[in-house]
Amino acid sequence: MWRFSNGFFLQPRPVRLYPFNAAAHILGYINEVDTSIINRSNGFYESGDYAGRTGLEQYYERVLRGQKGSELWIKDNFNRLVGHYQNGIFDTAAVAGRNLRTYLDVELQQLAEKLLANKVGAIVAIEPKTGGILAMASAPDYNPNDLTGSSKQKNYSKMLLDVSTPLYNRATKGQYPAGSTYKPLGALIGLDEGVITPSSGYPCHGAYLECTRPVKCLEKWAGHAANLRLAVAHSCNSFFSSTIRRTIDNPKYHNPRIGLTKWKEYCTAFGYGHKLGVDIPNENGGNIPDTTAYDKEYRGQWNSCTMTGGGLGIGQDKMLVTPLQITNGICIVANKGYYYLPHFVRSIDDENDDDTALVNKFRKRHNVLTHISDTAYETVISGMQDVTEIGTAKAITKIPGINVCAKTGTAQNKRVLDKKVVELKDHSLFVCFAPREDPKVAISVIIENGGFGATWAGPMAYLLLEKYLTDSLRADRQKEADRIAAANLMPSYLTREQFKADSIRAYEWFKMTKDSSYIDKYTYQNAEVPFLPREQSPLPAKKGPAIQYMVIIDDKNLRKKNHSVPS
Numbered sequence: 001m002w003r004f005s006n007g008f009f010l011q012p013r014p015v016r017l018y019p020f021n022a023a024a025h026i027l028g029y030i031n032e033v034d035t036s037i038i039n040r041s042n043g044f045y046e047s048g049d050y051a052g053r054t055g056l057e058q059y060y061e062r063v064l065r066g067q068k069g070s071e072l073w074i075k076d077n078f079n080r081l082v083g084h085y086q087n088g089i090f091d092t093a094a095v096a097g098r099n100l101r102t103y104l105d106v107e108l109q110q111l112a113e114k115l116l117a118n119k120v121g122a123i124v125a126i127e128p129k130t131g132g133i134l135a136m137a138s139a140p141d142y143n144p145n146d147l148t149g150s151s152k153q154k155n156y157s158k159m160l161l162d163v164s165t166p167l168y169n170r171a172t173k174g175q176y177p178a179g180s181t182y183k184p185l186g187a188l189i190g191l192d193e194g195v196i197t198p199s200s201g202y203p204c205h206g207a208y209l210e211c212t213r214p215v216k217c218l219e220k221w222a223g224h225a226a227n228l229r230l231a232v233a234h235s236c237n238s239f240f241s242s243t244i245r246r247t248i249d250n251p252k253y254h255n256p257r258i259g260l261t262k263w264k265e266y267c268t269a270f271g272y273g274h275k276l277g278v279d280i281p282n283e284n285g286g287n288i289p290d291t292t293a294y295d296k297e298y299r300g301q302w303n304s305c306t307m308t309g310g311g312l313g314i315g316q317d318k319m320l321v322t323p324l325q326i327t328n329g330i331c332i333v334a335n336k337g338y339y340y341l342p343h344f345v346r347s348i349d350d351e352n353d354d355d356t357a358l359v360n361k362f363r364k365r366h367n368v369l370t371h372i373s374d375t376a377y378e379t380v381i382s383g384m385q386d387v388t389e390i391g392t393a394k395a396i397t398k399i400p401g402i403n404v405c406a407k408t409g410t411a412q413n414k415r416v417l418d419k420k421v422v423e424l425k426d427h428s429l430f431v432c433f434a435p436r437e438d439p440k441v442a443i444s445v446i447i448e449n450g451g452f453g454a455t456w457a458g459p460m461a462y463l464l465l466e467k468y469l470t471d472s473l474r475a476d477r478q479k480e481a482d483r484i485a486a487a488n489l490m491p492s493y494l495t496r497e498q499f500k501a502d503s504i505r506a507y508e509w510f511k512m513t514k515d516s517s518y519i520d521k522y523t524y525q526n527a528e529v530p531f532l533p534r535e536q537s538p539l540p541a542k543k544g545p546a547i548q549y550m551v552i553i554d555d556k557n558l559r560k561k562n563h564s565v566p567s
């Protein structure tokens, strides 16, 4: 090729092909390096090189990129290349990148992505005994092949402007109230602190009324929380509100500040409130409140009722967790006290010392809560099995011969829309592990705006369990998977938010260029999506040639100028 150097030159580029069209958030993508990457690379990268920018591509870039080769050439006095210097004895050959072997089960991954179609949410499946991540899906997502090849930039720009954020990995970054999925942990903490026993019950008649702010319970019938197992099975809010108060007011500490600090230590041991360190970049740590947080909000004037009334005992108030953390926490319950950091990569081909340093932390067993007694674990795990047999998940179709331990959850879902805090339909949560006797998989599912945990998240988790544990789906279960995949649960506010974002951008373009071609479709006359009913607009609708733009309530400039375009 060098002989044609007047007209052509070769430019090698790393290429990627994703035969399964899946796992976009896990794999990540490669892109041209920027100056900061070049500067940090000690001379490895130069302008025009490609490097992993998210996902496994970024975390394992050093393994995947291989080594560059080099050749020394001789030029003649006309600046023409004439041959290798000293017959190429100083040349080095390029070394291809090495393979990563992961725990991912591609069929499970594909099923998880299929079930999340037309929904906002996340699914994480982990093998409890190793911390190996078997599947991780976040929706909305994208086809990884969209970020390779010539349309890459166009597709990327489009995704950046999508308000449903397909590039955002909700499984590691989404922070949600744990809701009732926290209750098995709350029970274990209470048992280990000695403030409850397996036979402790609570006389709940539909609400916890011992603090100023009542905490409602969905069950009213007598005896639904007569002991710990029943309280877990029926997810009694009163029982768990009482339990967290007893934990904070533990008589052995004589001080709720110490009680709350102790409670937070347990949550931290369960992997909550801090980044876990999974082997893909960009993880969020969630939140577990401490005395500082409550001192700040209540000027030091708080007691155990303050957070109980806010729902801390039932996984709300200031408690936020990621789907990855929820799944890891349930692995600790399944393992009765230990975990391995969740990770994707099982091994690296031809592993060298540098690789070992990179992956060693995933091979270390963390015995964080092995001091909790076997009786405590067995009681809570029995309660979780009861959830699926007599409790909140009993209506979900079972897998013959497999004992599943689970917990349903719903979490309050508040959002700022049009500058107002609006309460939307609850998030639907479900965590589980199975088989009880020898846990092979732990799964969590969260569906935003999905309502009750047993409505959507539960049936989805059961399909994934069946697929993984039996390696297939029965014919009627396959139909159920198709039914769920076809259900559209996309929150309706997204359409409005997209319209608003697009129309504001169109207006900015109009301001800059006076080109009205983009903004025209956002006018009352042309809009496909009604933004606000016309009568609610701050400006009266005018008849005749004037057209008011629908961005009007969000853009001060536009309101002032009252732009109109003659028809």
Ligand SMILES: [Zn+2]
Binding pocket: 204, 205, 206, 207, 217, 218, 219, 220, 224, 225, 235, 236, 237, 238, 239
């Ligand atoms: Zn109750």
